[in-house]
Amino acid sequence: MKKLFTTVFLLTLIFTGAYADITITGDARVRPRLDIVDQGSYGNRSDNVYYFYRARLNVAADIGDGYFFKTKLGYNGAANFAKFGTGDLPLAGVSLASAGRSTLSFMEVYFGHQSKAYGWAAGIIPVPHNPLYDMHFYPGKMGNIPWLLFNNAAAPGFDFNYGLAGGKFDLKVLVDNNDGVKVSSEGDVIDSLTTTDQYSLDASYALALGGIKVTPQFLMTIADAGDPAPMTYGAGMALPKVAGFGASSFFGMTSQKADDTDAYTGWIARAKLVGMLGPGALTAWYDIAAYIPDDDSLEPTNTSFMWISYTYTLHKSDKGAVSLAPTYRLYTQKTEGSLDYSRAFIELTTQITFK
Secondary structure (H helix, E strand, C coil), X not given: CHHHHHHHHXXXXXXXXXXXXXXXXXXXXXXXXXXXXXXXXXXXXXXXXXXXXXXXXXXXXXXXXXXXXXXXXXXXXXXXXXXXXXXECCCCCCCCXXXXXXXXXXXXXXXXXXXXXXXXXXXXXXXXXXXXXXXXXXXXXXXXCHHHHHCCCEEEEEEEEEXXXXXXXXXXXXXXXXXXXXXXXXXXXXXXXXXXXXXXXXXXXXXXXXXXXXXXXXXXXXXXXXXXCCEEEEEEEECCCECCEEEEEEEEEEEECCCCCCCEEEEEXXXXXXXXXXXXXXXXXXXXXXXXXXXXXXXXXXXXXXXXXXXXEEEEECCEEEEEEEEEEEEEEEXXXXXXXXXXXXXXXXXXXXX
């Protein structure tokens, strides 16, 4: 069935190419990693070497007058990566682990319209990662880029944008939970008008002021009684480049006080630097965050995350590029009296992009 799906999809691209403006791009990566975990005085230290791979295919169709269709195909794993020797086997119990392969999913699939003044889209839409999503949707893991890892920076929903006063206002309605009507334990419908669906509203406004880009953002979850419904707000700021380097920062706060839930507050801050250094590009950022339970008997959890990578391009043409990126990542999470955790990744990401 999967082979049939892939064949039909590719044939559709071939035949529709004559009638619509079809663009196909993509990338592939292989990433060896040294994984070092240290649980301090509350556990052991371990290290492991393993390998990841990733391939993604982007397809965009322009049918004219601003109307479009876009999709991204890939593996629905953390950041679209699959580990060597995992996945579906040709014959379980017989095939070697090296025969395992990742599955193929629609990571994004949406259509819409975009003009200079406004736009809209519907489907599984891209929701580009920033620390606010980490804190709002994954408060217990907010310092570890969870929106990128565990949601692949996309979600089902609707997106609306509009040019306003020299900036761009964007509103997303994300469908977090699509369970439908309430039912009893026996499966009978209790109230067909009261749903258990959960939504999050995501509003932002991007504006350039004297070369400085400022983007305030607000997130609010609408949920049933007894379910968490956080409210989160913050802003990002990007400064003009100086000596080839661009600096940016982000700060946000969150609060979850719904009745009959684990109430908490929290905050996150990021400082980031990107620029050319010698023959390659340096990317570095540092996050600090705090999760504070609304319970005097519980201690707050403090987290930090550091990312340093250097990307060197081996080949570049109008058809694509090949690059190498050694990377160091360090995540720490500490709770007084119960947790002293750190995890370091030392990686070499090899990548090819094509268009």
